[in-house]
Amino acid sequence: MRGSFVYMGIVMNITDPIGSMKGVGPKTAALFAKLNIYTVEDLIRFYPRTYLSYGEPVYVREAEVGERVAIRASIQSYVDIKKIRNLRLVTCMAKDASGSVKLLWYNCPFLKQVFHIGQTFIFVGDLSIRNHQFVMEHPEYYTEQQYATLIASMQPVYPLTEGLSNKVVTKLIKAAMEQIDQLEDKVPECVIERYQLMALKDAVTGTHFPTNAEQLLECRNRLVFDEFFWFLVQMHYMREHTMKAENQNRITDWSAVDDYIAKLPFTLTKGQQDALQDIRSDMSGTTVMNRLVQGDVGSGKTAVAMMAILACVKNGYQAAFMAPTEVLAMQHYESVQKDLGEFGVRVALLCGSTRLAEKRKIYEALAAGEIDVIVGTHALIQDKVMYHNLALVITDEQHRFGVRQREKLSRKGQEPHVLIMSATPIPRTLAIIMYGDLDISIMKDMPATRKPIKNCVVGPKYRPTAYKFMLEQIEKGHQIYIICPMVEASENMSAENVIEYQENIREYFPDKVRIAYLHGKMTPDEKNMIMSTFAEGKIDILVSTTVIEVGINNPNATVIMIENAEKFGLAQLHQLRGRVGRGADQSYCIMLCGTERKEALDRLSILNASNDGFYIANEDLKLRGPGDFFGVRQSGDMLFHLGDIYNNADMLKTANDAIAYLEQTHYPFEQLAMPEEMTHVQL
Numbered sequence: 042m043r044g045s046f047v048y049m050g051i052v053m054n055i056t057d058p059i060g061s062m063k064g065v066g067p068k069t070a071a072l073f074a075k076l077n078i079y080t081v082e083d084l085i086r087f088y089p090r091t092y093l094s095y096g097e098p099v100y101v102r103e104a105e106v107g108e109r110v111a112i113r114a115s116i117q118s119y120v121d122i123k124k125i126r127n128l129r130l131v132t133c134m135a136k137d138a139s140g141s142v143k144l145l146w147y148n149c150p151f152l153k154q155v156f157h158i159g160q161t162f163i164f165v166g167d168l169s170i171r172n173h174q175f176v177m178e179h180p181e182y183y184t185e186q187q188y189a190t191l192i193a194s195m196q197p198v199y200p201l202t203e204g205l206s207n208k209v210v211t212k213l214i215k216a217a218m219e220q221i222d223q224l225e226d227k228v229p230e231c232v233i234e235r236y237q238l239m240a241l242k243d244a245v246t247g248t249h250f251p252t253n254a255e256q257l258l259e260c261r262n263r264l265v266f267d268e269f270f271w272f273l274v275q276m277h278y279m280r281e282h283t284m285k286a287e288n289q290n291r292i293t294d295w296s297a298v299d300d301y302i303a304k305l306p307f308t309l310t311k312g313q314q315d316a317l318q319d320i321r322s323d324m325s326g327t328t329v330m331n332r333l334v335q336g337d338v339g340s341g342k343t344a345v346a347m348m349a350i351l352a353c354v355k356n357g358y359q360a361a362f363m364a365p366t367e368v369l370a371m372q373h374y375e376s377v378q379k380d381l382g383e384f385g386v387r388v389a390l391l392c393g394s395t396r397l398a399e400k401r402k403i404y405e406a407l408a409a410g411e412i413d414v415i416v417g418t419h420a421l422i423q424d425k426v427m428y429h430n431l432a433l434v435i436t437d438e439q440h441r442f443g444v445r446q447r448e449k450l451s452r453k454g455q456e457p458h459v460l461i462m463s464a465t466p467i468p469r470t471l472a473i474i475m476y477g478d479l480d481i482s483i484m485k486d487m488p489a490t491r492k493p494i495k496n497c498v499v500g501p502k503y504r505p506t507a508y509k510f511m512l513e514q515i516e517k518g519h520q521i522y523i524i525c526p527m528v529e530a531s532e533n534m535s536a537e538n539v540i541e542y543q544e545n546i547r548e549y550f551p552d553k554v555r556i557a558y559l560h561g562k563m564t565p566d567e568k569n570m571i572m573s574t575f576a577e578g579k580i581d582i583l584v585s586t587t588v589i590e591v592g593i594n595n596p597n598a599t600v601i602m603i604e605n606a607e608k609f610g611l612a613q614l615h616q617l618r619g620r621v622g623r624g625a626d627q628s629y630c631i632m633l634c635g636t637e638r639k640e641a642l643d644r645l646s647i648l649n650a651s652n653d654g655f656y657i658a659n660e661d662l663k664l665r666g667p668g669d670f671f672g673v674r675q676s677g678d679m680l681f682h683l684g685d686i687y688n689n690a691d692m693l694k695t696a697n698d699a700i701a702y703l704e705q706t707h708y709p710f711e712q713l714a715m716p717e718e719m720t721h722v723q724l
C-alpha cells in the first residue's frame with residue numbers, strides 16, 4: 042500500500058526523491074546520495090550513530106577530565122583571534138565558582154560577536170588539561186534558556202558526510218518522520234505476534250528521538266531483529282540453492298598439492314592439514330563446495346587458499362581470489378606468483394584502479410582461458426568479467442559470498458566452489474546461525490615456530506621509551522607499525538593526523554631511519570607502492586591509520602604501537618596486533634591508552650593477557666551488557682547497520698527461531714518482499 046500525505050500543501054510520498062523535500066536542493070541531495078539516501082524513506086531509515094546526552098552542568102574542578110561535560114561559566118576575557126598557518130585560532134577565558142577554563146575554537150571568528158565579558162553560557166565539550174590549565178576544545182555553547190530544553194534529552198548524532206551538518210540532517214529527518222505512517226512492515230504478521238514485536242513505526246520513531254535509554258534499547262531491538270530476520274531469510278534461500286547444486290567441476294588430481302607441501306619451508310599445522318582434507322573431499326565430491334575456513338590471525342590461511350587454487354588450476358580450471366582491499370589483493374597476487382609460478386600457474390591482478398587498457402586485456406585473456414588465477418577486489422565478479430571455466434572462488438577476510446553473487450555467476454553458466462577465509466572469532470552457537478549455509482573448518486593451532494606476542498598497555502608518558510625500544514628493533518633489522526589515533530569526524534583529518542605524527546616522531550630517530558605513512562585518502566597506487574616498499578624492507582617505520590588492519594603480512598615487522606588504543610574495539614585491536622608476530626622473531630604490541638579510566642584499562646587488559654581471538658571475544662562480551670551499543674562495535678566487519686552479533690546475540694537467536702518456525706509451518710517464503718534497505722546485509 043502506498044499512501045500519500047498532504048504536507049504544507051505538498052503531497053509527499055515516502056518513495057519520493059529526497060530532493061522533493063522542502064529545503065533540499067540539488068546540492069544537498071547530492072550530499073545525501075553519498076550516504077546512499079535517495080528517498081524520503083531512506084532518510085527515515087537513516088539511524089543515529091550515537092546519542093548525546095546533556096547532563097546537569099558541573100563545576101570545572103569537579104568535572105571528569107577526558108570526558109564530555111557541561112559547565113556553566115561566565116566569560117572572563119575578550120575573544121582573542123590568532124592566525125596560525127591557515128588556521129584561525131579563537132580563544133577566550135571563562136570561569137565558574139570553582140575555577141577557570143580556556144575555551145578554544147578553530148576558524149570561528151564570528152564568536153567575537155557572540156561572547157562578551159560577564160555573560161554566562163553553558164559550554165559542553167571534552168575537558169582536558171594542558172599546561173596545568175583546563176581546556177575545552179570546540180565546545181558547544183548554549184544560553185540558559187536553550188540549555189533548559191536540552192537537558193536530560195538524548196540528541197541523535199547521525200553518521201555524516203562533509204558538507205552536511207547534524208543539525209540539518211536532524212531537521213530533515215523530523216520533517217520526513219511526518220510520513221512515518223506510510224512505512225510498511227514487511228515482517229509477517231504471525232512472526233510479529235509470536236515474538237511480541239513492537240510496531241515498526243514506533244521503533245523507528247523511538248530510535249531517532251528516544252526519550253530515555255531504556256526505551257531506546259527496546260526500539261533498537263526491534264530494528265535489530267529486522268536486520269537479522271532479513272539476513273536469515275536470504276540465508277534460507279541460500280541453503281535451498283546450495284543443497285541442490287551439483288558439482289560440475291570435480292577436482293580429483295591433488296598430486297601437485299603434494300609437491301607444493303614438500304617444497305614449503307615449514308610443515309603444515311594440524312589445522313591446515315584438516316582444512317585441506319575438508320576442501321579436498323568437498324571439491325572432489327558430488328555437490329559444490331561451500332566452506333568457511335576460520336582461523337585466528339596468523340594461523341596460515343593463505344597457504345590453505347594456495348593449495349585449493351593449485352589443485353583447481355592443475356585440474357584444468359580457473360580460480361578467482363578476492364580480497365576486501367587493493368593492498369591485500371596486491372599482496373595475494375605477489376604470493377600466488379611467488380608460490381605457484383613454478384607450477385606453471387598464470388596469474389593476473391584486477392582491481393578498480395587497474396588501467397582500462399590493462400583491464401580489457403585481462404577480460405579477454407580470462408574469457409579465452411589464458412589466465413588461470415585472477416586476484417583482485419570485487420571487480421572480479423562484475424558483469425563485464427567473463428570466465429572460461431571458473432571452478433573456485435575464494436574470498437579472504439571477507440564477509441561472505443552472497444546469493445546475488447552466486448546468481449551472477451550461475452547466470453554465466455558457472456557454479457563454482459566457494460571458499461571463505463575469516464579471522465573473525467565467533468562462538469560456535471553464533472557461527473551455526475550466521476554461516477548456516479556453509480560447512481566450517483576451524484584452524485585452532487598456530488604454526489609451531491611462533492612466539493606469542495608480548496603485550497603492554499601504557500600511558501602517553503611511555504612514548505619516548507617506546508620510540509627507544511623501536512630503534513633497538515630497527516637496528517636489529519626489524520620493522521615497525523605505528524597506528525595513529527582515529528579521527529572520527531573526517532577522513533581528511535585522519536590523513537592530516539598521520540602526516541603530522543610522522544613529522545613529529547622524526548626527532549626521536551636518527552636520519553637513517555626511514556619513516557613513511559599510509560592513510561585511506563591515498564590512491565590505491567600510492568598505497569600499493571608504500572606497502573610493497575615496506576614489504577621489501579625499505580621502510581623502517583610505517584605510520585598508518587587502520588587501513589593496514591586487514592590481512593597484511595610482513596613477517597619482519599616485530600613491533601606495533603597503537604595510539605589511543607582505548608578507542609578501538611577489542612576485535613579490531615586483535616586484528617591490528619595480528620600484523621606482527623607473523624614470523625619466527627619475538628614480536629611486541631604496545632597499546633597506548635589515552636585515558637586512565639578503569640573501564641578502559643580493564644578492557645585492554647583482556648588483550649594484554651591473551652593472544653587468543655576466541656577468548657578475547659568472549660571476555661569482551663562479559664564486560665558489556667546487552668544495552669551497551671554506545672561503545673565500540675565488536676564485529677565491525679559484519680554487515681549489519683544496527684545489529685551486532687555479539688551484543689545482540691539474543692535477537693539473532695530470536696530471528697533464527699522465527700525462520701525455523703516459518704520453515705516448519707511451510708510459510709511461502711517467496712511471498713516475502715524484502716525491504717530494499719535490508720539488502721545491504723548481503724554483499
Ligand code: ADP
Binds near residue numbers: 307624
Ligand atoms: P592468516 O591466517 O592471518 O591469513 P597468513 O596465511 O598470512 O596468516 O600466514 C602468516 C605467516 O605465517 C606467513 O608468513 C606464512 O608464510 C606463515 N605460515 C603459514 N603457515 C605456516 C606454518 N605451518 N608454519 C610456519 N609458518 C607458517
Ligand code: MG
Binds near residue numbers: 342343437438592
Ligand atoms: Mg590472511
